[in-house]
Amino acid sequence: MKIVVLGAGALGAYFGARWTEVGQDVTFLVREKRAKQIREHGIQLHSKQGEYKVSDPKVVEEVNDIQDADLVLLAVKGYHLDGTMDTLKSLVNKGAKVLPILNGIEHIPILQQELGKESVLGGLSFIISTLDDKGHVVHSSPFHDLVYGVLHPSQQSVVEELDRISENAKIGNKLSESISEELWNKYMFITAFSGITTASNLPIGEIRNYKETFDLVKNFLQEMKTLANGYEIPLTDEHVENALNKLKGLPDEATSSMHQDRRKGLTLEVDHLHGGALRLAEKIGLDLPYTRTTYGLIKPFENEMV
Numbered sequence: 001m002k003i004v005v006l007g008a009g010a011l012g013a014y015f016g017a018r019w020t021e022v023g024q025d026v027t028f029l030v031r032e033k034r035a036k037q038i039r040e041h042g043i044q045l046h047s048k049q050g051e052y053k054v055s056d057p058k059v060v061e062e063v064n065d066i067q068d069a070d071l072v073l074l075a076v077k078g079y080h081l082d083g084t085m086d087t088l089k090s091l092v093n094k095g096a097k098v099l100p101i102l103n104g105i106e107h108i109p110i111l112q113q114e115l116g117k118e119s120v121l122g123g124l125s126f127i128i129s130t131l132d133d134k135g136h137v138v139h140s141s142p143f144h145d146l147v148y149g150v151l152h153p154s155q156q157s158v159v160e161e162l163d164r165i166s167e168n169a170k171i172g173n174k175l176s177e178s179i180s181e182e183l184w185n186k187y188m189f190i191t192a193f194s195g196i197t198t199a200s201n202l203p204i205g206e207i208r209n210y211k212e213t214f215d216l217v218k219n220f221l222q223e224m225k226t227l228a229n230g231y232e233i234p235l236t237d238e239h240v241e242n243a244l245n246k247l248k249g250l251p252d253e254a255t256s257s258m259h260q261d262r263r264k265g266l267t268l269e270v271d272h273l274h275g276g277a278l279r280l281a282e283k284i285g286l287d288l289p290y291t292r293t294t295y296g297l298i299k300p301f302e303n304e305m306v
C-alpha cells in the first residue's frame with residue numbers, strides 16, 4: 001500500500017514509522033522546518049512497544065514529487081487543517097483516500113465537502129505521544145490504537161487493505177463497523193478530558209482528588225452525549241459511564257495532549273474541539289453551558305494560530 005503521511009508529528013511519524021517497519025511504502029510529506037529536522041536527526045521512535053529508527057525515510061516537501069498514493073494519513077492539528085486542503089485535493093486526484101485521525105468532529109464534514117464523500121474515511125487514535133527536541137517520537141502510553149472504518153460504502157476494500165497491512169505492525173489496529181459512533185465517543189471523551197485538564201492546568205490525578213472538580217466531568221460528558229444524540233449518534237449513559245471509568249483508571253500523572261501543549265506554551269486546539277462543539281450545537285439549537293464555560297476558560301491560553 002502506498003501511504004502518504006501528511007502531518008509527520010507525534011501521531012503521523014509514529015504510525016508512518018510503524019508501517020515502514022513492516023515494509024510498507026510510506027512517504028512523509030512535510031514542511032521545510034520539519035524536513036530539515038528529519039534530515040538532521042531522522043525519524044525515530046522511543047517507545048516501550050519497541051524502539052525503532054526509520055533507516056532511510058522517504059521525505060518530500062512538494063506534493064508534485066508524489067506520483068500516486070492509496071492512502072493519506074492526515075495527522076495535523078485542527079488549526080492546520082485549512083493549510084492542507086490543496087495538497088489533499090492533489091493527492092485525492094492521484095487516487096488516494098484520506099484517513100484523518102485528528103481529535104474532534106468538525107473536520108469530517110469540512111473534508112467531505114472539499115474532497116467528496118467517497119474520499120474521506122473515518123479514523124481516530126488513542127495514544128499518548130509527543131515529539132522531543134530532535135523531533136523523535138516519545139510514545140509513553142501502553143496503548144497505540146488506530147481505529148478506522150468506512151464513511152461511504154465504496155471505501156470497504158481500502159479499509160480492509162489497511163487492516164491487513166496493519167495486522168503485523170506494532171499498532172493497536174481496529175477496523176470498526178461503526179466508526180461514526182466511535183468518532184463521537186472519542187469526541188465526548190476528549191472534550192471532557194482536555195477541557196478539565198487544560199482549564200484547571202492539572203493532570204487527572206489532582207482533579208480526581210477534588211470531588212467538586214471531578215463532578216464537572218460528568219456534566220461535560222452528559223452534555224456531549226446530548227450533542228451526539230442531536231446528530232443522531234446513539235451515545236448512551238453507558239458510553240458516559242465507560243468514559244468516566246476510563247478517567248478514573250488513568251494514572252495520576254496522565255493528562256491530555258491539549259494540556260501538554262498548554263504546559264509547553266504551544267497553540268491549543270480549543271477552537272477545533274470545544275469551539276467546534278459549540279458551533280455544532282448552535283446549528284441544532286442546543287446550549288452547552290459546561291463546554292461554553294470551559295472554552296472561555298481555555299481561550300486566553302490558545303495562543304497565535306501558526
Ligand SMILES: NC(=O)C1=CN([C@@H]2O[C@H](COP(=O)(O)OP(=O)(O)OC[C@H]3O[C@@H](n4cnc5c(N)ncnc54)[C@H](OP(=O)(O)O)[C@@H]3O)[C@@H](O)[C@H]2O)C=CC1
Nearest residue numbers: 007008009010011031075076080083102103127128129257
Ligand atoms: N499527541 C497525542 O498524544 C494525540 C494527538 N491526537 C490528535 O492528533 C492530531 C495530531 O496531533 P499531534 O500528532 O500531537 O500533532 P503534532 O503537532 O505533533 O504534529 C502535527 C504535524 O503536522 C504538521 N503539519 C501541519 N500543517 C502541515 C502541512 N500543511 N503540511 C505538512 N505538515 C503539516 C506539523 O508540521 P510543522 O512542524 O511543519 O508545523 C506537525 O509536524 C491532533 O488533532 C491531536 O489532537 C490524538 C490522540 C493523541
Ligand SMILES: CC(C)(CO)C(=O)C(=O)O
Nearest residue numbers: 125126127128256257258
Ligand atoms: C486522551 C488521549 C491521550 C487519547 O489518545 C488523546 O487523544 C489526547 O490527549 O489528545
